[in-house]
Amino acid sequence: MVRGEVLVDGGARILVVVGGVPHPSVGASVVLYHHYIEGLRREGYRILNLMLLQPDNSDEAGLDEYRARLQEGEDFQIVTCRSPRFVQTSRYRHAFDHAALTPVRAQIEAFQPQVTLCLDFASAWAVEGWSVGSRVVWLGDLNFQTFLHHALYSLKEGEARFRHVAMALWHAWLWRRLYRRVLRPCESVVVSSKSSERHLAALGVHSGYQPYPWPAEPPPERMGVKAERPTFFFFGQLQGLGSRSAFHVTVEGIYPRLVRTWGKGGFEILIGGRGGLPAWVEAAIADKPEFRYLGFVEDLDEIMGRCHALLAPIDVPVGNRSRILTALSKRMVVVAHVNTALGNPDLVDGRSCYLADGPDAYVERLRRAVDNPEEAAAVAERGFQVYKRLFAPDVAVAVMNDIIRATLSGRVK
Incomplete structure (x- = not known):
């Protein structure tokens, strides 16, 4: 018509x-x-x-x-x-x-x-x-x-x-x-x-x-205060390929090492996004109180502002992930798999984000995001400049x- x-x-x-x-x-x-x-x-x-x-x-x-x-x-x-x-x-x-x-x-x-x-x-x-x-x-x-x-x-x-x-x-x-x-x-x-x-x-x-x-850049005052215990955000289209990849790495590799690092209940992983949890993920995290499923999040700024890092362990070598751009635009430090840089070559470990190639490396970088807030803020600021220069x-x-x-x-x- x-x-x-x-x-x-x-x-x-x-x-x-x-x-x-x-x-x-x-x-x-x-x-x-x-x-x-x-x-x-x-x-x-x-x-x-x-x-x-x-x-x-x-x-x-x-x-x-x-x-x-x-x-x-x-x-x-x-x-x-x-x-x-x-x-x-x-x-x-x-x-x-x-x-x-x-x-x-x-x-x-x-x-x-x-x-x-x-x-x-x-x-x-x-x-x-x-x-x-x-x-x-x-x-x-x-x-x-x-x-x-x-x-x-x-x-x-x-x-x-x-x-x-x-x-x-x-x-x-x-x-x-x-x-x-x-x-x-x-x-x-x-x-x-x-x-x-x-x-x-x-x-x-x-x-x-x-x-x-x-388009995701918020005014800085919209971003909240960091949570007292280590808190990480996992979000996206939860039935999509990127989330499917990241769920496996998180549940099977990262989570047990986070428990060894901070103890049971010593940290939190917030999960948000469209599509609902895959059935196998729902079953896998049922007895893991450190995971909290939020469903679709209307106010991303408030949630992301109080998290210490975006957790994006997407090891599938496909795509240029918009969830990472969203985090960069909000001056949120990103911890992602090295394969995400295949799609976005401006993701550089220690400069615009933290990149890891295995569970131990993820946990080391998540600890840096929590224990070294000044370093993490500098990385997040450089990530924001990548967003402004290329993706705005x-x-x-x-x-x-x-x-x-x-x-x-x-x-x-």
């Missing part, structure tokens, strides 16, 4: 394809989508926003708020397409519900976009083969990595057998083939994780890492705007 006629005269025309309803502060990828789109809006382009909506990523109230927030009108128009599920996976193939887009394809192509910004892979797949100008694709985590790692964790947790891992390897191969086919013709591919450059290069796809906009919305959005301008002028970055 489009409100008003699609205009093709006047300024540069940008098509933006996005899955879900962007929001300035609630969610994960949809947050950075909102800031990229809002940044283009401020540049004065004529924008047509194609939204791929399905039951698990949209609701009418959120869509109405988005229309009002972006001031839908002559220079910013919205087309919505709906499907029960756009990306469909079966035993032998991955498929996209292109039939859901058939009613609007002619309308989109009549807009004659000069550049199309596809926010994540499904958006690029949606308009594959369309006449939509030069394509800039932004990518989050790569499906062929997440698919396989989830299967390996399912095997570890007793939810899968080796044949399921074999099937995941097959599906990962199918994803790689799709990524190669869809992305190689695109003029520019931007990745949110530095490590993705290497994986895409193996497919013959050139890409460039760029930090993404992440005005900075990261300006980089994407430069890429769009270069693409419009034929000087693709």
Whole structure:
């Protein structure tokens, strides 16, 4: 559905394809989508926003708020397409519900976009083969990595057998083939994780890492006073791959060593986030009172302000974790796995955060965060400067705007 006629005269025309309803502060990828789109809006382009909506990523109230927030009108128009599920996976193939887009394809192509910004892979797949100008694709985590790692964790947790891992390897191969086919013709591919450059290069796809906009900086007075006993915060999308990885390291490796360090009840690990606790985690921490599950936390500033460190032992070598950026933006010291620096190379042990490669190293760094508050505060301040220099919305959005301008002028970055 489009409100008003699609205009093709006047300024540069940008098509933006996005899955879900962007929001300035609630969610994960949809947050950075909102800031990229809002940044283009401020540049004065004529924008047509194609939204791929399905039951698990949209609701009418959120869509109405988005229309009002972006001031839908002559220079910013919205087309919505709906499907029960756009990306469909079966035993032998991955498929996209292109039939859901058939009613609007002619309308989109009549807009004659000069550049199309596809926010994540499904958006690029949606308009594959369309006449939509030069394509800039932004990518989050790569499906062929997440698919396989989830299967390996399912095997570890007793939810899968080796044949399921074999099937995941097959599906990962199918994803790689799709990524190669869809992305190689695109003029520019931007990745949110530095490590993705290497994986895409193996497919013959050139890409460039760029930090993404992440709005989380609070006024300093919002941050609370540190708790008396050592207190650490574990948060994120609790059913996601990063949390799945970190839960295993925390429960199986870090927790027993924290008990040896501070004794039973001598410390606390607060768990917050969306999605609920995985069943195996709920069972594993039932007799461990040092873990406290908070559910979704409305006031992150107050909780994070009284914790001594963010505990982010994400050892899976995938992605550039937004929970770490949230902590950096709040001047909270981060204790993470060394693999997180594969996605974000500005995470440097002892400088912008603390990095560890095993349970003993985690506990040593958590102790430093508690016992040496001046050192921890200096590390947190340098982490904050990394956030301000690279991930603050005005900075990261300006980089994407430069890429769009270069693409419009034929000087693709």
